[in-house]
Amino acid sequence: MHPTARAGLSALITVAAAAGACATMWWISVAAGGGYGTAVLATVVALTLSRRTFASRAEFARSSALLPAIGLVAAGVGWLLVAVPPVGAAAFVAGMSVPIWMRRFGDRVARLGALLTLPFTAILVAPGAVVQTGRWWLDLLLLVGASVVAIVWVAMAREVGVLAGVVTAPDALVAPAAPAAQDAPAPPATQAPPARQAAPARMPRRRLPASTRMALQMAVALAAAFVAGWLLFPDHAMWTVLTAFIVCSGNRGRGDVLYKSALRVAGALAGTAAAVALSFVVEPTGLFAVVVIFVALFAGTWLRTYSYAFWALAVTLAVALLQGLLGVTPTGASLGAVLGERILAIVTGAVLGIAASWFVLPVRSEDVARKRFSEMLVALGAVLSPGDPALPVAMRVAAFRASIGRVEQLAPAHRAHRMVARKRPARVIDCIEAARELPAALDARLASRSTGPADPEAATRLRVAIGQARRSLAAPTDFAVVHAALLTLSAELRG
Structure with missing residues (x-):
């Protein structure tokens, strides 16, 4: 339809x-x-x-x-x-x-x-x-x-x-969507990007939940x-x-x-x-x-x-x-x-x-975007990893697609911002548009996995690409780096 x-x-x-x-x-x-x-x-x-x-x-x-x-x-x-x-x-x-x-x-x-x-x-x-x-x-x-x-x-x-x-059939294997209000600033990545490792570590400020x-x-x-x-x-x-x-x-x-x-x-x-x-x-x-x-x-x-x-x-x-x-x-x-x-x-x-x-204790749009990108990458990693046998792949894929949907919810406001401020080289909306390519790339990856033996080197490159994309979200975030990491991840998914 x-x-x-x-x-x-x-x-x-x-x-x-x-x-x-x-x-x-x-x-x-x-x-x-x-x-x-x-x-x-x-x-x-x-x-x-x-x-x-x-x-x-x-x-x-x-x-x-x-x-x-x-x-x-x-x-x-x-x-x-x-x-x-x-x-x-x-x-x-x-x-x-x-x-x-x-x-x-x-x-x-x-x-x-x-x-x-x-x-x-x-x-x-x-x-x-x-x-x-x-x-x-x-x-x-x-x-x-x-x-x-x-x-x-x-x-x-x-x-x-x-x-x-x-309407999705009741009791089907679908992943429930996380509530929008869980949008809190994304936690700092466990490892900073290579270009930022020399920066002195700062203790994160304790903030009220979003x-x-x-x-x-x-x-x-x-x-x-x-x-x-x-x-x-x-x-x-x-x-x-x-x-x-x-x-x-x-x-x-x-x-x-x-x-x-x-x-x-x-x-x-x-x-x-x-x-x-x-x-x-x-x-x-x-x-x-x-x-x-x-x-x-x-x-x-x-x-x-x-x-x-x-x-x-x-x-x-x-x-x-x-x-x-x-x-x-x-x-x-x-x-x-x-x-x-x-x-x-x-x-x-x-x-x-x-x-x-x-x-009044504002929530920054960039922090919301970082959190949703982080959730999306975690869900993608869960699809590609062996995972819990009790959690079917179809349900993990549904969870990933739900996370993409939550990312796309941010698009209208950021698209309007891009129309107003045209001089910035890379913005959240560019990252959102790159993320939209990931479901199709994942489908191609899963299709190739089902028709032939797994390539260990390709799997290693894909894990590295996911890790780099997650590390690119470390604060302070450069969305040009995030955009490039998502494009690389999409290319690795397609093989």
């Missing part, structure tokens, strides 16, 4: 699950005498959960079992944001930043932390909207039901995705966004908070934050303008508005692989129309007032997110 068609089919399945969860919970909530808030919660949880990767059905089941309880906690925070805003804001900041800090304790805890944030994003759209029946026990049942409905629809969508070939630094950045950005939103944009404060959260989440270095902020602002401005324009032709409480919301989410999910700006546009348009459906958008405001205040709120949130990421 062509990659574009595959991405489109995957987006269709994802949004279909979210739409099914929304319609189901909408009907249940209205029948119980409630509002549409739980439908929003079911939609956001389904949309986010369906985009997550699970290594097996057992992992999906474990995650699903925790979601109802997490949804209840998130709803309580949403109620506090309406009843006691300062307390609710403090709880929200903790709910978004503590899971980032938890990533330092390994992959399993990191996945749990990522799960904790799913329902919290829903309350940014309409805090407190889920509590509407007037009977606390019924509100709690509806909240739990929203998570259960979302889980059921996502489970069905996953099975459809497996049948359609766009997950701790990013958690503090998120906490500072969200706290500042709440204060700025309440003081400057009381009717659109959550737009400031939402933008600050998006800018700081998935931090891959200062350059990535700046690049993502530009895309977020550009997409949000276009989405806000489109939402305001549509308000003249789409009835805010009509079914057509719901259709437009899910069409926008489908387009944004499909085009997200090409640029994050498309996703930002789609989400901004959907949230704006959804707030109209829920009655969150202030009435009586003119077109210019709504458009102008939302734009200012979005820009303010982006500026606060950038400031926190750049000046």
Whole structure:
């Protein structure tokens, strides 16, 4: 299947699950005498959960079992944001930043932390909207039901995705991806490159783990966004908070934050303008508005692989129309007032997110790149070495390809940097482009190994090339040396 068609089919399945969860919970909530808030919660949880990767059905089941309880906690925070805003804001900041800090304790805890944030994003759209029946026990049942409905629809969508070939079969031999927040500066190589051996050894400075630094950045950005939103944009404060959260989440270095902020602002401005324009032709409480919301989410999910700006546009348009459906958008405001205040709120949130990421214990983009290159080379060495007989070669190859994917995640921001600063001879993006050649070279190497006897001299040269590539990552890193080492490694793989 062509990659574009595959991405489109995957987006269709994802949004279909979210739409099914929304319609189901909408009907249940209205029948119980409630509002549409739980439908929003079911939609956001389904949309986010369906985009997550699970290594097996057992992992999906474990995650699903925790979601109802997490949804209840998130709803309580949403109620506090309406009843006691300062307390609710403090709880929200903790709910978004503590899971980032938890990533330092390994992959399993990191996945749990990522799960904790799913329902919290829903309350940014309409805090407190889920509590509407007037009977606390019924509100709690509806909240739990929203998570259960979302889980059921996502489970069905996953099975459809497996049948359609766009989702990896559950329980297959695949290597789980390491969480993005494990990006810490790469440790110094055990041996420096020959040209640097004469340099005096310096004791490495003890630094906070990257997950701790990013958690503090998120906490500072969200706290500042709440204060700025309440003081400057009381009717659109959550737009400031939402933008600050998006800018700081998935931090891959200062350059990535700046690049993502530009895309977020550009997409949000276009989405806000489109939402305001549509308000003249789409009835805010009509079914057509719901259709437009899910069409926008489908387009944004499909085009997200090409640029994050498309996703930002789609989400901004959907949230704006959804707030109209829920009655969150202030009435009586003119077109210019709504458009102008939302734009200012979005820009303010982006500026606060950038400031926190750049000046509060910043994570350098070069350090993130070094760490991911190091993980890639370790995974490549595991494929070519005899390794553990209990770990099949196919699984080691999958782990290597996953590490290449994490390297390629850094490409858009570094490509934009290359367009702006053209004078530097070698950059991270050049190394990323060299790393992209390694999977094909590895396939050629494995194919030649299966058709003929191994060449001991070639194997020795390959081990030396991997070792030189790893040593080239020693701090301070010269990416021209890294680039040359990766090119040499690719050539040795091809023989």
